[in-house]
Amino acid sequence: MTRNVIVLGGGYAGTMAANRILATGRDDVTVTVVNARPRFVERIRLHQVAAGTASGEQEFDDLLHPAARVRIATAQRIVGRVIEIEGGERLPFDILVLAVGSRGRPLVEGAxxxxxxxxxxxxxxxxxxxxxxxxxxxxxxxxxxxxxxxxxxxxxxxxxxxxxxxxxxxxxxxxxxxxxxxxxxxxxxxxxxxxxxxxxxxxxxxxxxxxxxxxxxxxxAAGAQAPDLARVSGFTVDRFGRMVTDDALVSVDRPDVVGVGDAALPPQAPRPSCQAALPMGAHGAETVLALLDGTAPTRFDLGFVAQCVSLGRHYGVVQPTHRDDTLRPTALRGRIGAVGKEQVVRMTLRWIRKQRSARDAYSWPHGGPDASEPTGTAVR
Ligand SMILES: Cc1cc2nc3c(=O)[nH]c(=O)nc-3n(C[C@H](O)[C@H](O)[C@H](O)COP(=O)(O)OP(=O)(O)OC[C@H]3O[C@@H](n4cnc5c(N)ncnc54)[C@H](O)[C@@H]3O)c2cc1C
Incomplete structure (x- = not known):
């Protein structure tokens, strides 16, 4: 019997999740990426889009596994095992990966x-x-x-x-x-x-x-929150609209929904970031595969490495962190920091593409804190 996985949200976490599931080559599962926009948005370049130094878009064909199906639609609600999309159409699933990310919540009218x-x-x-x-x-x-x-x-x-x-x-x-x-x-x-x-x-x-x-x-360019989708669909959410999951990224409300990226809140509470979204996407895929096989999903573990920031095209900072995301005292600054940051931004797409080739083609640092330890010094 073929089972139907929907990955809702084709950002960093969602594309990574879809590619990892399909990299197994299994013929008993289909993966459909449902995304509101026809192209992948490189969100970590959006400040460049505003300034005019990057387009911030990539074609899904260039990033996703060839077996991935893509559906351009905006989900309105999740009801049972169905996603209701605008226009009234209903998309059924066996397992859902919720990867709808986050966006700013401008508290300033007109900004x-x-x-x-x-x-x-x-x-x-x-x-x-x-x-x-x-x-x-x-x-x-x-x-x-x-x-x-x-x-x-x-x-x-x-x-x-x-x-x-x-x-x-x-x-x-x-x-x-x-x-x-x-x-x-x-x-x-x-x-x-x-x-x-x-x-x-x-x-x-x-x-x-x-x-x-x-x-x-x-x-x-301040606070962000997850879309209202999880809340209006009756999931347990925090005050930023993130769907609460267990430590394997499974929704605390139901066993057939897995949350990844900015839209999900596991007990480890990693800093919402691209750095967390890619590993969450990959681990979320492993959790989906475990659910399909009826085995126990494992705990998500992420060790942070650095915080990278560009201050224009010619100056940047790569600030190493401890695995728990607290900042180390020294940093790479200046032009070399700018080169480092640009390399990291490019690597994000390379990792997503690489994940198409084999299940274990992408790995990430482990050794992060568990839920009982304090979280890092998030500043983004
Ligand atoms: C300017 C800027 C710079 C940043 N720089 C960095 C950085 O240097 N390093 C870092 O680690 N992080 C950075 N971040 C944060 C990073 O971009 C996010 O943490 C990351 O994009 C989260 O990935 P995601 O896959 O969870 O969500 P997203 O990348 O936001 O993707 C979510 C996807 O879901 C889709 N979607 C949403 N709602 C629906 C719906 N209802 N139906 C269908 N589709 C839907 C969206 O269209 C989108 O494609 C930056 C953010 C910004 C804004």
Missing amino acids: LDVSDHGEASRAREILAGLPAGEWVSVIGGGLTALETVTEIAETHPRLRVRLVADTPPVAGIPARTRRKMLRRLDRLDVEVVTGKATRTQHARLELADGAGFDSACTLW
């Missing part, structure tokens, strides 16, 4: 979300058309905001660029690296404003304390 390909592309168009001297604001104090503001400042030197954060930017980074990052902002003439942005209207950005600034384009 464009840099973590959405459509909105990042819209920002690119706006920035390209702005006259010299216009202000652009990026909201957020973490690594994504820093990457976005520096990429824009470097690519559009004729524009004036500001970072708005309600806490000191990248506060969790070791002092020496943080100083260098702030110096990079200074070199690129990025103005840093401390305050809580509330809304943007008529090319002005307003702060909670009543202050206001000119801002012809405002981008949101």
Whole structure:
């Protein structure tokens, strides 16, 4: 009997999961990737999409195993063993891999979300058309905001660029690296404003304390959350909408749904990141194979390696971490850091492609904390 696996969400975790299941060559399983967009989005390049230095898209044909079926559709709800998609169609499954990722939840009215390909592309168009001297604001104090503001400042030197954060930017980074990052902002003439942005209207950005600034384009690069899908489908979720799973990535609510990537919350609670999404996708595939065979799935274990950040195309930081994701004191900085970060970004696609060839073609570092240990110093 052929069993039907649906991978819902064709991002880093979903494509990795689909490729690993199909790499087994089993003829008793079909894998369909259901994705809202017709192309794979390289989310870790979306700050570049906004600045205009990358397209941030790849063809699924170039990434997925040839036996993978692809369906372009947006899921509205999961009811029993059926996914309801927009337009009323219903897609049945035997096992579901929930891999719908996350996206920004802009708390500032009128800001464009840099973590959405459509909105990042819209920002690119706006920035390209702005006259010299216009202000652009990026909201957020973490690594994504820093990457976005520096990429824009470097690519559009004729524009004036500001970072708005309600806490000191990248506060969790070791002092020496943080100083260098702030110096990079200074070199690129990025103005840093401390305050809580509330809304943007008529090319002005307003702060909670009543202050206001000119801002012809405002981008949101702060907190993200999972889509509402798991919650509206009745799954147990946390306050960010992530589906709660056991330590093997199986939903705590039902044994035929596996959660991977940003949309899932296992007890180990890895930092939502591409670095976690790829191993979760691969391990999620192993869990699916165990469920198909009626054997016990194993615990997901991920050891973190580094946090990588680009500050424009010519400066980057590769900050090694302990396996539990706490930061080590030393880092690769400068041009060599930029090269390191770019290599890591390219490797993500290479790993997904490589996973097509054999079940064990992709592996990842283990030795991460278990659920009882404290989590790392997440700053993205
Ligand atoms: C600008 C930026 C830079 C980043 N840089 C880094 C970095 O350097 N390192 C790092 O580790 N992490 C980085 N991240 C975080 C990283 O991008 C995410 O953690 C990662 O993309 C999560 O992968 P995922 O597969 O879980 O989800 P995603 O990559 O978000 O993929 C989810 C997929 O699900 C689809 N989908 C969603 N809802 C539905 C639905 N209802 N129906 C059908 N399909 C749906 C989406 O279209 C998407 O294709 C960055 C994020 C941003 C925004």
